[in-house]
Amino acid sequence: MANNLDMSVELCGVKLDNPVIPASGTFGFGKEHNEFYDINILGSISVKGTTREARFGNPTPRIAECRAGLINSVGLQNPGVDAVIAKELPQLRKVFRKPIIANISGFSIDEYVECCEKIDKEEQVAIIEVNVSCPNVHNGGMSFGTQPEMAAEVTRAVKAVTTKPVFVKLSPNVTDIVAIAKACEEAGADGICLINTLLGMRIDVKRRRPVIANKMGGFSGPAVFPVAVRMVYQVANACNVPVMGCGGVESATDVIEMMMAGATAVQVGAANLKDPYACKRIIEDLPVEMERLGIERLSDIIGVVK
C-alpha cells in the first residue's frame, strides 16, 4: 500500500481521518462494538437517536429478516437527552477520543429545540444530525421530513439555538427528495444526511400476520444502496452544502461509489449488525480500493460523477 494515500475528508470544518461513520441506531453509544475492535479507527460515530424523554420504543417483535436487508421498528429506544449527556457521552468519551455526531429526534418543534440546545453544549459533539425522517414513530401525523415546509421549520428552529453544524437526516419515503433538501438548505442547514430507512413490511405467511408487531418498519441493508446513491446524487447536485451518504453501504467500493455520487462522508448502518467488524473491514479495505482505482486523495472524488 502506498503511504501517500489520503483518506481524510472535511465536513463543515470538522476534519475526519476517513469518511466512514457508523449510522445512528446501529452502533448504540459505541461500547458494544468497542468490545470487538478499537473504535478510534472510525472517522466519527453517529450515536443512537436521542429524544427529550426516555423511550422504550415499539412493542416486539421489532426486527424482520428480508432479502438483502432487514426491517426494524425499534422506535427510538433511548434513555432521553439528559441521561445521554450525563451517562452515555461520558462513557463513550472514555473509549472514543474523536468528535462525534449527535442524532436528535423529536415529536414537536419544541422537543427538537430543547434537545439540540442541550446537546450543542457538549464539547464532544462536533455535528448535530437532526432526524426528521424516522418512519417508525407515529404521533398522530406524518413525519416532519415528508413536507418541505415542515422540514424547513425544524431546521430553522434548531439552527436558532445551536452553534455546531446541523445536518438534517432525510427520509427517502417522499416523492421529491430535492425539494425537501433544498428547503432545509434554505432554512440554514449546514449539511444533508440521507437516506434513512425505507418504509417496509413483511408477513408471516404461516400465522397470517405481520412479522413486526407495529406492522411496518424501516427497511435497510444492501438492497437500498442504489436508492441511496441516486438520492445522494440528486441532492448533492441540487444543493451547495455537504452531504453524508447513507444506505446499504457494505464495502470500501460502496463508500467510493457513494462519494462519487456526491457524499463527503459515508455512514454504514445495517452492516454493523450483521458483521460487527464491518466498519473496520471497510476502513482497512479503503486504501487497497483507492490504489486499485487510482485515487490518491479520497476528497478528490466527491461528486466527480456529473
Next chain:
Amino acid sequence: MYKKGIYKIVENNPLTSDVWRMVLEGETRWIVRPGQFVNIELDGLYLRRPISICDWSDNTITIIYKVVGRGTEQMSRMTDGQTLDVLTGLGNGFNVDASGNHSLLVGGGVGVPPLYRLAKELLQKGGKVSVVLGFNTAKELFYVDEFKALGADVYVSTADGSVGVKGFVTDAIREANLDFDYFYSCGPLPMLKALCDCTDVKGELSFEERMGCGFGACMGCSCKTLTGNKRICKEGPVMRREEIIW
C-alpha cells in the same frame, strides 16, 4: 479477534425428525456461562441466527437446533468440514452460583439444550439436580438419557402422554412432589409463565426474541422488566423471576 470466529462443522446429525445436533470446532474461550448463545451467519440470509449453546469444550461448541425456517433448514443440510462464521459467548447465561441444595431444571422442546451444560456445572458444584423435560410426544424426545448419564434425576412430560406424565412440565413437577430451593428454566413463554405460577421458589428463566445483531447494538430485542429495560441478547436472555413483567 474477539468473540467472532470461523468454526468447522465436525458433526451435524438429527436427534429427532426436526431437531439436530451440530458440533463446531474452534475458539471457545469467550463462552463463560451455561445459557449463553451463538449467532451464526448463513449464506444468502441477511441476519445471523441465534442458537443456544448446549455444551462446550476447549475447542468444540455443541448446539441443538430445531428446523423451523430457512436458516435452520440450511444448517441441517450442511456437512462435516464446512465452516460457519459465528459470534460466540453472547448473552448473560445462567448463574450457577445462585443455586441452593436442590436445583430444579425445567426445559420445554428446544428450550432443553442450554440446561444440559447447566446441569453438568450444578452437579460438579455439588447438590441435587432434578430435571423436568417437556415434549409434545414420544418421538420428539431428545437428550433424556444424556441428562440421566450426568447423574441428574430426570422426569419427562408429554402433552399426549406417550412417555412420562401426561400433560405439561408443571404436571410432572406436581406429580414428583419435588422440594427444590431454586429453579432454572428455558422453553416456550406459556411454559415459563405456568412454571412461575406453580411455585414461589426463586429462579431464573431464559427468554427468546427476534434479534437484529445479537450483541446489544441495535436494541431490536428489548423488553421491559421491573429492574428497567433490558436487551434479551445482552442483559438477557436469562432473567431472574422477580424482575419479570408477565
